[in-house]
Amino acid sequence: MKIHPDAVEGQVRVEDSDVTYYDTGTPGDGRTPVVLIHGTGGSATSHFRILYPMLAARHRVLAINFSHLENLTRELRIEDLAAQVIAVLEDRAADTGAHLVGYSLGAAVSATIAADRPELVNTLTLIAGWAKTDQQQALRNSIWHRLFHGDRDALREFTTFEAYGHPFLGSLSETEVAALVAARSFPPGIEEQMKLNRNINILDKIGGICAPTLIVGCTYDHMVPIKHSRLLFGAIPDARLAEVPSGHAAPMERPAQLFQLIDGFVVSPQAVRPGTTLASISV
């Protein structure tokens, strides 16, 4: 089903692959898009099914699907994915710049773009992102590869277990958990992205990011523990930090809260001073 009634689907050619995007606006309409960059094994629809329409009620939204580089003869690099996003930004948002929002691997890609091509990025939001893979992540990554080649059913369970926070999973019924497990898929390109995840290191770049930045860390994240968000917060000069009490799957567990954070930030990036943490909304 279409991600949003107003979204127009299009492609931009990058090297020998087509990068798909969904845009609720058009170049030249003067509206700065909120640009959503998904994470490992995801897509615009799978990671932003709820967030996209929420944001689209107030903003121009542009989401991108990473394209699987089938003919690549070397290992996938973060620059390959960055090039795909950059191509779409140049095509769709050259006049306005972008409110770049990256999730997980998409956050690492977005941070890379903000560092390398600052003129394209008006603001930067990094959800469950990280700058350098550590050994806790490497161990999980190694289990992933083993199961990917050995036992896909176990991998489905393992990734479900890892992706969601315990308060969320623990509150579901057996059938609901089973449905989440069954729904996990392994689209083409996921293995290459998982290999890339083993070796992420953009530490030397991110200190140079000058865009106002919002870091969103997830309290119960096993995949990218919140420490990584705190490190990003430590490294990026114009950054403020928010915490969402979810697992890694924040866009699925807490979409409304992410919406509230992103909307508030892109509307007035400096409302919260750099170097400070955002108090969560009291309920």
Place this chain on the structure above:
Amino acid sequence: MNTQNNSEQDVHEAVDVIIVGAGFGGLGMGTRLAREGEKSFVILERATEVGGTWRDNDYPGAACDVPSHLYSYSFRLNPEWSRTFAPQAEILGYLSDVAREEGLLPHIHFGAELIEARWDVELTRWVVLTPKGVFTATNLVTAVGHLSEPKLPQIPGMETFTGDMFHSAQWNRDVDLAGKRVGVVGSGATAIQVVPEVAKEASELVVFQRSAPYVTPRPDRAYTDAEKGMYRRLPETMEEVRSEMFWANEDRYAQRRGTPSLVNPAAKVAIDHLHKQIQDPALVAKLTPDYTFGCKRVLKSNDYYPTFNADHVTLDVGGVESIANGIVRSHGGESHELDVLIFCTGFEATDLPIAYRVFGNSGRSLSEQWANGMQAFATMAVTGFPNMWILNGPNTGLGHNSAVYIAESQIEYIDAALKYMDTNQLAVLEIDGAAEEKFMDRVERLAEGTVWLEGGCKSWYVDARNGRLTTLWPDPAYSFRQENGVFDPAPFELARRHTDAAALSEVR
């Protein structure tokens, strides 16, 4: 307990604030004032007990449908909630405890129905007439609820009904339903709680449905002693759960924007629930809604649908046409002989009775001013009605989250407005008319494209007089607090400057 025996003529000592109504809204406002201890206040309540909604709606099966840990005051979390969705008596008990433990009872005048409230321009005070005397105050806070006036349909021959007849919010406990032939009119939030309970007693039950609701599974369960103990000993865990519930509800708001990719899966949950619980295709057809999911309140129940599988339960989809003695005829042409008729037909939500009783600085009633539909700046202040604040009035209802969150946001705002008056020694605070209009335009823009306006249903969210969404806040709940929870004096100062200028030109 307050035991005054005042008569209509008694004039009570003037106070700073009169609060009208002792439900979630009024008790919340009272608690704030009592805790701060800066202002004198009274609470006028027409009934003989606190609780509002939760006092009146004591029908069998009554419970909240927003989880209790969320549907309660943030400043009085309650580790003892027995279930996810607490039953009515427990919520009423909670509110009674609040009134007692916060020291509100000495401030409450029971049986003191606001009959008339007038702004006295000379005195710059509100003068309120009640059967318990005359009350005056600088500020008037109305907290009379928007679902507190039972609404009965006009049915030809209604007065000839020979059996017992009552509204769900005025449940007649003297009527024993055992072995009786009972009719329930309505299929909304109340009916789905009432119907399974009545079916247990009645020998025959006819449900008169005009429009089928969407009913989703109700994730209700009892809390364990371990959970209650944890909440007692580690109150922060209660706050976490509360915040989880709040944001889970906010996620549902996205469905109300009418995006098919979100509405359709949500509707499917309800339709699957129906198909799982009802097999008879004719019955499934009757129970399948014909409008967009979310246009009317989405209901939660696990035992509503199965009730219709019982042989002694009939679903009549014609709607009641007429009544003659013991016979109720529906538009479908069917006749049902009934002993008891229960109206689960909701409340007067768009044309509030209180509006006919409140008169502003031009002597005009609020209902006159609202002839084309109600409206208020920031949902609380009305031009021409200085120093009056409406709790849970226009555009405060939520289709998807807790009303208490809304009320607390307003209490915060009103409290700040009162403090502003003190600090600046202002006798009068009145909202600028243009600011009020601007606010309403904004609300109208927010409502555009939502399922409430475009979902193809008739609901109490929309005022038939102007087609505007006047009862609901058409945005996420959190944005209500952001936009209406923080007092900004500017639009009030504007009104003051206009009046000052007018006065000055008169002098010249």
